[in-house]
Amino acid sequence: MSMAVNRPRWTRQLAGLIRKDLRLELRTKETVMAMVLFSIVTLTIMQFGFGTRDDDLTRFTGGLMWVTLAFTAVLGVGRSYVAEREQRVLDGILASPVPRVVLLAAKAIAIVIYMAITELVVIPVVGIFFVKGPYWDSIGWIALVALIANVCIALSGTLFSGLALFTRARDLILPVLFLPALVPVVIAGAGATHAVVGGPHDMSEYRGYCLFLVGYAILFLLVCIATYDAVFDD
């Protein structure tokens, strides 16, 4: 005979988990600070590596920005379960009646927020370092594609970091799994950025890349829903 239990609402569980991640980040400032610093250093190295301030690197802007964001995402996603792992809290979370997909959603939303904060710095810095033509009027379009791409990064990243969590060589396995999954995001992000930077906007091309990213996000969402229980419970 089953006991009568009060099933907690998943919305409250989700809000609690996101609040916890943001509180931890506000207190330690480890992940976002590392992501912002890493991205600035990477862009600075690229600035020195690809040319001087006098060179117009506008046509490479999308690639430079999205390669930087991809590596920054690996750094951020790699830290997404650090507190649970190092402070041995995971058993407490897993012993609670929280659906595993809610754990994924909470981590994914936290990563979207961390990426968005990083992009607040990266997008202007890219304009200052690499673009000689019109750029600042395209900021809104770049931010939009970044937002969609962040969802793709967060969903795939959370899935792979969950998989890597239970392996011994997790620091090696995560980039090996995650970077190939980021290739379509880099292609679409760079393509969409290229379509709106440095000249007349090609909105048809931009829309195409954004739709591709939406499709990619939906695909990973379905994969996550189908597999996340198995990642944590098997």
Added chain:
Amino acid sequence: MSACGVGHIYGERAAVADVHLDVVAGERVAIAGPNGAGKSTLLRMVATLLRTGTGTLTVLGEELPGGARRARCGIGYLAHDPLAYLDLSPRQNLQLYADLFGVQDADRRIDDLLERVDLIARADDPVRVLSRGMAQRLALARMLLHEPRLLLLDEPHASLDAAGTALLDAELATMHADGRAAVIVTHEVERIASVADRLVVMRRGRIVVDEPVAGRGPAQVRARYEECIA
């Protein structure tokens, strides 16, 4: 809970094999045994943290693993580690668990528990700066937060000072009086006489003794245990 022929294999070694164990409401069962006997593995299976390799495990009327999520609503798990975020305060940790378990009137309940475990004065300090014993008292509050019907305790007296031990024993007595069941894994065999109704001894993944404790003092329980593992 009811375990019927339950087993679990790590690699090629059977950590738990063919375990049969029933615990009814209000019963307190102590599981003792040498290191590597499979006590913690069995407890983790009951806590739904580890899947059974063989046999059938039913917890709070829910067969695992299918009913794990429903069963978790009624399980309180106290592990070796406090299972608390070190950079959050005791209050913030309990708020998180209150959200996960859907605890009603959470703020009042959290204050009440922090008072009971004598952590109210340190409620807003990061767990990182608390002593091990204080962190273990926080773990006790976390376990009791959602008023579980089945308590699973892994070495609950470890790291507790005399006051903490008395507090834990008092809480266990209260929970027992409320008709809640408890499974306690312990190496402190002498303590079993005061905290449990039944003694289960495990050795090499199997239960070798399962008998009542009633009427025995600490020395007699210790002697019986030594006899079982000899």
